[in-house]
Amino acid sequence: MTASDWLHEQFEPTGSSIGFRVTRKLDEVQSPFQKIEVWESTDWGNVMLIDGAMMVTTRDNFLYHEMMAHPALFTHPDPKRVVIIGGGDCGTLREVLRHPGVEKAVQCDIDEQVTRMAEKYFPELCESNADPRAQILFDDGIAHMRNAEPASLDVVIVDSTDPVGPAEGLFNQAFFESCHRALRDDGILVQQSESPLALLDLMREMRAEMARAGFDSFQTLPFPQPCYPTGWWSCTMARKGGRGFGFREADARAKAFATKYYSAEVHLGAQALPPFVAQALGG
């Protein structure tokens, strides 16, 4: 490494890469599950990679974390109990806890080392970890959902890596059935759903698995995310009970906390899927 070098993630499935100019590697740990690295960059703050894939940068993580939390929580009529599967960097947990109506938020990531690295290099993402409503578990998310009490949850957020390695089991029918059972009747499952430009097949397949597990309505919201392949990403909500996605727009407009990307207007705007995405998902 020279004093200023470039770190790339070359993502084979999309044939595209994302990179940042970095100054040095701050840390690296091989956990029982994956290799976690943190680099210092010139323009993006710290950058965390898991098995070579960009996960979070200081500068752009707000896009992803806000969109994984607020659309689902402002769609559910009264979210009180939330579970986050994955999400070990704690950024989604922080956003969930901004909602005063949330009584309990459980974060269950299999890899404690992700959270330890986040505490050290992304402390702002961990600032709500001591909230009395938060419970942070280091456990298998698949087993956690399999063992969850039926009809006990309002929102399940799957904040996982891509469907390879430890996260593979978070994208199939069996896992979604566990989520469906654990959700109350008006519950919402939300999952990161890859690039709407380059990974539409994966998004379609994920929706099909959710449908086989009993979910009957879906809504995909795209958003920008520079550190992920193609720079354009999405979350997909699935609703238990066919209630659709009536958005609590007035509550979102009146929210008492600040956001950088999310707003009621951005939420509404994201519902307008570009024709090529709508066509691919409708077909």
Next chain:
Amino acid sequence: MTASDWLHEQFEPTGSSIGFRVTRKLDEVQSPFQKIEVWESTDWGNVMLIDGAMMVTTRDNFLYHEMMAHPALFTHPDPKRVVIIGGGDCGTLREVLRHPGVEKAVQCDIDEQVTRMAEKYFPELCESNADPRAQILFDDGIAHMRNAEPASLDVVIVDSTDPVGPAEGLFNQAFFESCHRALRDDGILVQQSESPLALLDLMREMRAEMARAGFDSFQTLPFPQPCYPTGWWSCTMARKGGRGFGFREADARAKAFATKYYSAEVHLGAQALPPFVAQALGG
């Protein structure tokens, strides 16, 4: 090069890079103005670079070209005469000519070689070049606008490279004054306005130069664009005469041509600037 290698653009101002997996270089020409390369990629079709900067890929150019053309043309009440400055790949021209009300569209790019390469490697972008309403000039866009008849145009689209090299003069007050003079009273200037995440200073500066040239209302619309730095890009419209940006929504909904990204709903959605962008531009 091996049979499959990676081509990166490392963009110094944002400290981020974009890359594609490529199989071979198809062509390279050094024009009097710049170096133009075309590569064959594994997943993105052909990729054109100018002086090492990604310009167009077969797969993702529709995002940019549709957003450079349709929002402006569906905002102007009755666009008949359009000038495109730059745009040598002819993709914006093609989108402009989809509007049946357009009587004349002049494309003025300084570099004929860009168009010659587009004809060869992106023929689909050039499919409207023989339209009798099209006029393709290879000339200095700054001089073209300086010499344009006052109050003769409805829409000016500045489809340029970044404000370095030959395009530098397309981002300053003098050029915008020429555009302002050439536009009719309800005319619209639209310019590609860089990344809303990483290049907000540039966007602010561009708006300030437009304001000094007499434009008094602005609207920035973000959109995804994987081949540009950060994967998130924008266009900015400036209106002559302070008429605001009343959108011909009914006409956009009833449009008789197909688009892949643009729709009336996407147009409305793009008007919802994320809070951090709105704050940066309002300040």
